[in-house]
Amino acid sequence: xxxxxxxxxxxxxxxxxxxxxxxxxxxxxxxxxxxxxxxxxxxxxxxxxxxxxxxxxxxxxxxxxxxxxxxxxxxxxxxxxxxxxxxxxxxxxxxxxxxxxxxxxxxxxxxxxxxxxxxxxxxxxxxxxxxxxxxxxxxxxxxxxxxxxxxxxxxxxxxxxxxxxxxxxxxxxxxxxxxxxxxxxxxxxxxxxxxxxxxxxxxxxxxxxxxxxxxxxxxxxxxxxxxxxxxxxxxxxxxxxxxxxxxxxxxxxxxxxxxxxxxxxxxxxxxxxxxxxxxxxxxxxxxxxxxxxxxxxxxxxxxxxxxxxxxxxxxxxxxxxxxxxxxxxxxxxxxxxxxxxxxxxxxxxxxxxxxxxxxxxx
Numbered sequence: 001x002x003x004x005x006x007x008x009x010x011x012x013x014x015x016x017x018x019x020x021x022x023x024x025x026x027x028x029x030x031x032x033x034x035x036x037x038x039x040x041x042x043x044x045x046x047x048x049x050x051x052x053x054x055x056x057x058x059x060x061x062x063x064x065x066x067x068x069x070x071x072x073x074x075x076x077x078x079x080x081x082x083x084x085x086x087x088x089x090x091x092x093x094x095x096x097x098x099x100x101x102x103x104x105x106x107x108x109x110x111x112x113x114x115x116x117x118x119x120x121x122x123x124x125x126x127x128x129x130x131x132x133x134x135x136x137x138x139x140x141x142x143x144x145x146x147x148x149x150x151x152x153x154x155x156x157x158x159x160x161x162x163x164x165x166x167x168x169x170x171x172x173x174x175x176x177x178x179x180x181x182x183x184x185x186x187x188x189x190x191x192x193x194x195x196x197x198x199x200x201x202x203x204x205x206x207x208x209x210x211x212x213x214x215x216x217x218x219x220x221x222x223x224x225x226x227x228x229x230x231x232x233x234x235x236x237x238x239x240x241x242x243x244x245x246x247x248x249x250x251x252x253x254x255x256x257x258x259x260x261x262x263x264x265x266x267x268x269x270x271x272x273x274x275x276x277x278x279x280x281x282x283x284x285x286x287x288x289x290x291x292x293x294x295x296x297x298x299x300x301x302x303x304x305x306x307x308x309x310x311x312x313x314x315x316x317x318x319x320x321x322x323x324x325x326x327x328x329x330x331x332x333x334x335x336x337x338x339x340x341x342x343x344x345x346x347x348x349x350x351x352x353x354x355x356x357x358x359x360x361x362x
Contacts, residue, residue: 034105034128036196037098042110044091044120051113053085053093058107058123065095099196101203102128102177102189147233151249155226157256164220165236165247173217175239180206182232193219228253 032038042053055064065083066074075083079097086094093112097104108124155161167173175194179187191211192203202213208230209223217238223230231253238245 029107029123029125031125031127031129034100034102034126036100037096038100038126039086039094039096040108040110040124040126042093042095042112042122042124043089044093044112044114046114046117046120047091048114048117050091050093051115053113054111055083055093055095056109056111058109061109064108067093099201101192103203103205147248148246149250150247152252153249154252154254155223155230156254157227158225161223161226161230161251162220163223163234163249163251164218165234165238165249166218167216167238167240167245171240171242171245173238173240176213176217176219177237177239178211178219178221179235179237180232181235182229185232187235191219191221193217226253228255 030041032040040055042055044050050069052069053067055066056062057064062076064076064079065085067085067087073085075081082099083095083097086092086096088094091112091114093110105126105128108126110122110124112120114120153161153163165176165178167176175192177189178191178193180190181187190204190206190209191213192201192205193211193213194201195217200213200215200217202211204211206221208227209221212220212222219236221234231251234249234251236247236249238247
């Protein structure tokens with residue numbers, strides 16, 4: 001019966017909470033960093049009796065937690081086991097939050113119901129202060145983002161695909177954020193992997209795939225039945241003790257039976273490489289052939305020179321024949337008798353003297 005009464009008062013509070021009239025509100029909005037164990041302060045500045053503390057998240061005024069001095073605490077299912085009321089003083093409605101995610105970023109509203117002075121409220125903005133602030137589009141036009149591409153993937157439509165981001169840098173990884181940027185749209189978070197109190201926490205915000213985390217904080221996205229809308233950029237941001245490091249992947253989705261530009265470029269590079277290799281081989285063959293021809297010509301030239309040396313007058317055999325005029329023995333006419341006749345006769349050498357050319361005239 002007591003449990004039924006507690007549930008009853010909790011639902012009554014949730015129904016009438018938006019209609020509660022605020023008497024005093026803290027004007028300034030306190031900004032809190034998104035981090036593990038963050039504290040959202042809600043300390044009423046005056047004394048009195050605390051009747052109830054309620055927390056909601058704007059702008060939809062989703063109920064988060066409620067504290068009642070008599071009935072205790074109640075939490076929304078998304079924040080159960082994650083929120084704790086601090087209760088440092090009787091008028092303290094502050095809470096602490098653990099196992100935080102990027103979905104916890106936003107504006108929180110705390111309402112403290114007191115007696116006799118009435119309610120007091122405050123607003124707290126939770127932001128990821130590690131990320132650079134967004135530029136105001138009203139003051140100057142946005143500049144185009146320069147994306148450094150690390151990997152390019154191609155998938156056929158209706159096939160399955162896994163996009164993996166592995167940490168290959170130095171340093172200890174504490175958190176990995178997986179983001180997706182469709183063509184012409186801004187980045188949006190689809191998964192987070194981080195270590196909390198020595199354990200691994202994975203958050204999957206993807207509506208098209210399944211995000212998986214490993215103990216080494218490597219993250220992967222498994223896509224089943226790839227469609228054209230899955231194409232675009234995917235980015236993994238590793239938060240380490242050495243700073244942030246990113247890995248960017250471009251996914252191109254082809255229709256069934258389509259031809260990939262990357263495959264075409266691969267074939268082009270292979271063909272170009274083969275052509276260059278053939279050209280180098282032809283050049284080598286021509287050079288070798290030219291060297292052989294030059295060598296043959298050089299050999300022929302050497303043979304000619306050797307032959308000329310052999311035919312040089314100093315190397316020739318002496319002529320042992322001498323010109324000797326010979327006349328016919330028969331005296332037929334006076335003209336023949338007066339005409340000398342010459343002939344080459346071999347000279348007979350003696351041991352003492354050598355004969356010279358002899359002149360014979362008959």
